[in-house]
Each structure stands twice: as C-alpha cells, then as structure tokens.
Amino acid sequence: MSVPLPLWIDWKLAGMRMRRESALRFVALLLLSFLFLVLLLSGGTNRYLSGQWTITALLRSGVSDEEGEGLARKIVALPSALGAAYRSPQQAWEEFSAQVPGLELLRSGGGNPLPGYVEITLRHDRLSEAGMEEVLAALRPLPQVERLLSGGEAMPRLFRWKRIANGVLWGGFGFLVLLFFVGFVLQERARAAALASDFAFLRERGTPGGRIAAGRAAGAALAAFLLTLAAGGLAAASLHLLSGRFRAVRLGVGSPEDAAEPAYLLPVALFLLAPAALAAAASFIGWRASDGSPPE
Amino acid sequence: MIEAFHLRAAERGVTLFSDLTLSFDEGEVWIVTGPPSSGKSLLLRILAGDRKPDSGDVLADGESLYGGSPGARSRFRQLSAFVPEALPADGRTVGDLFRLSALSAGKIPREERTRREEQLLGLLGVAGTREVLLRHLSVSERTRVALAAELFRGPKVLFLDTVLANAGKDWADSLTGLFRALAREGRTIVMLERDMPERLKVMVGPETWGDPEADTDPRIREAGPFLLFRLSHGDRKAPAGDPPDEPPGETPDESPRADGTASERPPEAGEEGEP
Numbered sequence: 237m238s239v240p241l242p243l244w245i246d247w248k249l250a251g252m253r254m255r256r257e258s259a260l261r262f263v264a265l266l267l268l269s270f271l272f273l274v275l276l277l278s279g280g281t282n283r284y285l286s287g288q289w290t291i292t293a294l295l296r297s298g299v300s301d302e303e304g305e306g307l308a309r310k311i312v313a314l315p316s317a318l319g320a321a322y323r324s325p326q327q328a329w330e331e332f333s334a335q336v337p338g339l340e341l342l343r344s345g346g347g348n349p350l351p352g353y354v355e356i357t358l359r360h361d362r363l364s365e366a367g368m369e370e371v372l373a374a375l376r377p378l379p380q381v382e383r384l385l386s387g388g389e390a391m392p393r394l395f396r397w398k399r400i401a402n403g404v405l406w407g408g409f410g411f412l413v414l415l416f417f418v419g420f421v422l423q424e425r426a427r428a429a430a431l432a433s434d435f436a437f438l439r440e441r442g443t444p445g446g447r448i449a450a451g452r453a454a455g456a457a458l459a460a461f462l463l464t465l466a467a468g469g470l471a472a473a474s475l476h477l478l479s480g481r482f483r484a485v486r487l488g489v490g491s492p493e494d495a496a497e498p499a500y501l502l503p504v505a506l507f508l509l510a511p512a513a514l515a516a517a518a519s520f521i522g523w524r525a526s527d528g529s530p531p532e
Numbered sequence: 533m534i535e536a537f538h539l540r541a542a543e544r545g546v547t548l549f550s551d552l553t554l555s556f557d558e559g560e561v562w563i564v565t566g567p568p569s570s571g572k573s574l575l576l577r578i579l580a581g582d583r584k585p586d587s588g589d590v591l592a593d594g595e596s597l598y599g600g601s602p603g604a605r606s607r608f609r610q611l612s613a614f615v616p617e618a619l620p621a622d623g624r625t626v627g628d629l630f631r632l633s634a635l636s637a638g639k640i641p642r643e644e645r646t647r648r649e650e651q652l653l654g655l656l657g658v659a660g661t662r663e664v665l666l667r668h669l670s671v672s673e674r675t676r677v678a679l680a681a682e683l684f685r686g687p688k689v690l691f692l693d694t695v696l697a698n699a700g701k702d703w704a705d706s707l708t709g710l711f712r713a714l715a716r717e718g719r720t721i722v723m724l725e726r727d728m729p730e731r732l733k734v735m736v737g738p739e740t741w742g743d744p745e746a747d748t749d750p751r752i753r754e755a756g757p758f759l760l761f762r763l764s765h766g767d768r769k770a771p772a773g774d775p776p777d778e779p780p781g782e783t784p785d786e787s788p789r790a791d792g793t794a795s796e797r798p799p800e801a802g803e804e805g806e807p
Binding site for chain 2: 242245248249433434437438440441442443444
C-alpha cells in the first residue's frame with residue numbers, strides 16, 4: 237500500500253489554523269517583498285546619490301560642438317556611465333547667468349568666458365571608486381578635456397558613508413528576515429506540538445515519521461513559494477503605482493519593471509525561492525523542537 | 533501469518549516474559565488473557581511492531597519486523613490496526629479520527645470515505661456521532677468509534693487491547709460475532725482481555741476452562757504467563773475434519789465486512805458466536 241507524501245497534511249488536520257497562519261505569512265512576505273524590491277532597485281542610497289552627483293569634464297576652448305557631442309557619445313558607451321550630456325559654451329553661459337543674474341557686463345567686454353563641458357552621470361549600481369575611476373581614466377588622456385571635476389577629496393568620504401548607509405539598510409532587511417524566520421519557526425513548533433497526537437496516530441499506523449516531516453516541509457516550502465509569488469506580485473504592483481504617482485519614488489527607487497533586467501534576475505529568483513527554503517527549514521526545526529520525531 | 537519467536541520483554545528491570553513463542557494464522561481470532569501486570573499490553577505492542585522486544589523477533593508473513601529492513605515494520609503497520617485500551621479523550625471529534633484514518637490509508641475519494649464512515653459507525657452503534665467530541669463519548673462508545681476508525685482502513689490484522697471489556701456486556705457478543713465474520717474474510721485478530729468473558733467461558737465449557745487438563749483442547753494454548761484462546765479460525769482456512777467454531781445457523785451473507793461494504797445491519801447480541 238503506497239501512501240503519497242503527505243504534502244498538505246497540516247491543512248487537512250488543522251485547516252483553520254493554517255489559513256490564519258498563512259494570512260500572517262502573506263502580510264510578512266508582502267512587507268519583505270516590498271522592502272526587497274525597494275532596496276534592490278534603489279541599491280540602498282545609490283540611485284538617489286547617482287542622481288545628485290555627476291562628473292564634469294570641462295573642455296578646452298576651441299572644441300567644436302560636433303567634437304563635444306561626439307565625446308559625449310563615446311563616454312555614454314562606458315559601462316559605468318548612465319548618461320553624458322554635452323553643453324556648449326553658449327549653453328554653459330546661459331545656465332550660469334540664469335543662476336547668477338546681472339553678469340551680462342562680463343560678456344560685453346568680449347566673448348564668452350565659460351568653456352563647453354560634458355556632464356556625466358554614473359549608473360547607480362556602479363557608483364563606487366572603481367566606477368568613477370573607470371570614467372576618469374577614459375577622460376584623462378583626451379586632448380579635448382582640460383579639467384575633470386569629480387568631487388575631489390570629498391568623494392572617498394561620501395562613498396564610505398554610502399557603504400555604511402547601504403549596510404545599515406540591508407542589515408535591517410536581514411534582521412527583519414531573521415525575525416520573520418523566528419516567527420515561522422515558532423508557528424511551526426506550536427502547530428507540530430498541537431498535532432503531535434495526530435502524527436503519533438499516523439506513525440502507529442505505518443506512516444514513517446521521516447515521511448511526515450518531509451511531507452510537511454515540502455508542503456510548507458510549496459505554500460511559501462506560492463505566497464511569495466503572490467506577495468511579490470502585489471508589492472511590485474504597489475511600487476509601480478507609487479513610482480507613477482510620486483517623482484521622489486521614481487528618482488530614489490526607480491520602476492519595478494527594472495527588476496526584469498538581467499542584472500536583477502538572479503537576486504529576484506533567489507528572493508522568490510528563499511522563503512520556500514526558510515519555510516521548509518522552519519518546518520523541520522519546529523518538528524524537531526516539538527519532539528515530533530519518531531520515537532525509534 | 534504472525535509468528536513470534538523467543539520473545540523476552542522487561543520493564544523497569546523486571547522481566548515480564550521470556551522465551552515466548554506464538555503464532556497466529558490468517559483467519560484466526562485469538563483472545564490473550566493473563567494476570568495483571570503480566571505484560572499483556574506490552575506483548576500486543578511487540579506483536580503490532582510498535583515496540584522492539586528485548587530479545588526474539590516477530591515475523592509477519594515471513595518478514596522480520598525487528599531484524600529486517602526498516603520498511604518492513606512500516607508496511608506491516610499499514611496493513612494492521614491497533615485499538616488501544618484507552619483512546620485519548622482529547623479535543624478531537626469522531627470525524628477527525630476518521631480523517632486521520634483516511635490519511636494513513638492513502639487516497640480515498642470523499643464520497644467513498646463518507647459512505648464507509650457512516651456504515652461503520654452504524655454497524656458499531658455509534659451512528660450520528662461524526663461531529664461529537666471524543667471526550668463526550670462513553671468508554672464503550674469511544675472503544676467502538678476507535679474500532680470503526682481502524683476497520684475503515686480495511687486492515688488485514690487487528691490488535692485489540694481490552695476492547696470487549698471496554699465495549700461493555702451489551703456489545704461484547706456483537707463484537708465477538710463481528711470479529712469472527714472478519715476472520716472468515718481471512719483477517720487475523722488478536723485481542724487482549726483481562727479475563728476471559730463469561731459467555732465465552734461457557735462456550736468453551738466450564739469444565740474445560742480452568743481445568744489443568746485443558747491443554748488437550750486445541751483451542752486453548754498456554755504461553756508464558758498468558759493463556760490464549762482461539763475463538764475462531766475462520767471457515768476459509770479451516771482444515772478438513774477440524775470442527776467449526778461457529779454456531780449452527782449462522783448465515784455468512786448477513787455478516788458485516790471489515791470495510792463496511794456489505795450489511796448495514798449491526799449484528800444483534802447473540803446472533804453470532806452463541807452456542
């Protein structure tokens with residue numbers, strides 16, 4: 237007599253309790269999914285900082301607009317560069333005079349004193365010393381470039397604080413994951429203890445304890461995976477709505493559609509599978525802790 | 533066939549029995565009696581594959597339960613039923629018990645499950661108790677419910693601990709008849725009782741029961757501290773010339789079946805097994 241692996245045994249024995257626990261897990265996974273998406277897409281503080289900070293390549297006088305635009309196109313092809321915008325000397329003057337009005341007299345003396353420049357923004361996931369150095373190293377040898385402005389001595393400090401802030405944010409996320417995992421274990425333990433007599437009944441009738449434990453863990457993993465899919469979908473939809481409505485969210489976090497980019501596929505896949513693995517582990521730990529193991 | 537060889541069991545350092553050799557064939561109903569604290573329940577657990585003996589082994593259809601592959605015991609326990617002396621009177625309902633039984637039996641369609649459940653509960657006089665908490669049932673009802681839940685799985689072997697005594701006088705005769713009917717289907721039934729029920733003593737004959745010369749009766753066997761009485765060996769397995777145990781006038785068509793698939797009529801007291 238072959239008995240299939242009892243995947244949904246807890247649902248059959250304690251359906252109402254399982255529905256309650258699953259609802260709580262869904263809320264927890266929704267919160268985790270939302271935070272994960274925000275952290276993944278924003279890179280912590282990276283996306284915000286990459287929007288605030290640029291490298292400026294001041295061009296020599298006499299560099300034509302064609303040369304300046306060609307230079308910008310070359311720079312934007314660098315892996316670390318998100319964008320490169322050429323500003324002609326005339327545009328540079330207009331920007332300057334808009335910020336500091338009443339300086340037209342300077343120009344009346346003869347010509348535009350400002351050079352043209354290329355403003356380069358870095359990809360938020362490359363916002364680091366290495367990413368910045370890659371762009372600077374490409375610009376330094378160019379004869380059209382007179383000077384590079386990249387934040388100077390302030391940058392190492394900025395990067396250090398950025399790393400600390402990102403570490404704190406991801407650490408907080410990890411702490412939440414741990415907290416929810418402990419919650420899962422306590423749920424599993426309490427349920428395994430409540431159902432211990434039922435499991436003993438099944439063991440006495442030939443269902444090996446290991447089979448019950450394996451079936452429960454597999455069922456918990458499958459349920460957690462489905463819950464994560466649903467929670468992740470809802471979190472992405474919420475973020476989509478928020479980024480559409482609030483510019484700050486769009487600038488600081490980005491759009492959830494970006495999560496489909498190849499660079500994010502692995503972390504997203506890992507996130508979808510991790511709750512299943514954690515739920516299975518929680519199920520096993522709960523089973524052992526409640527002394528649900530076979531008496532042999 | 534269940535064979536036990538040279539069983540020895542001890543509890544708290546006291547040897548309860550040793551060198552016990554027994555065998556129970558298909559289609560036989562046995563009642564095992566013995567003095568208090570002689571290890572009757574322990575013997576039943578050992579035979580059922582629930583507790584390893586301190587020495588010796590149990591073979592079920594030639595397969596060792598304690599010395600062979602670990603799966604042998606699981607397989608045997610799937611095919612056998614065990615009704616304990618006291619079913620825990622916890623917060624479970626009768627329906628919960630059947631749900632558990634169905635889980636251990638594998639996949640049974642819901643309609644089939646409900647049908648068999650109702651038939652078995654009706655057969656054992658506890659119809660309509662599906663939603664009743666076990667703790668709200670009497671000892672007799674709980675015993676019959678436990679038996680019904682075990683019969684639900686259609687076991688080949690039944691180990692029953694003090695079922696007749698717990699079911700009460702009113703049901704002892706009906707249950708005896710039921711067990712004999714089950715034996716005719718080829719099932720093996722081993723019952724533990726504190727004492728031989730009076731009516732069965734009458735059946736054996738008062739002059740035989742308790743007579744030191746009784747070992748000449750093939751139905752009575754002595755093994756260690758236990759006295760075993762073979763109530764039935766079933767028509768199917770009866771060798772030629774062996775006198776039938778069943779009373780005359782018994783009609784097999786009316787007999788209930790283990791999985792509740794035949795007669796819905798509960799056996800009446802005295803219908804079977806009464807000479």
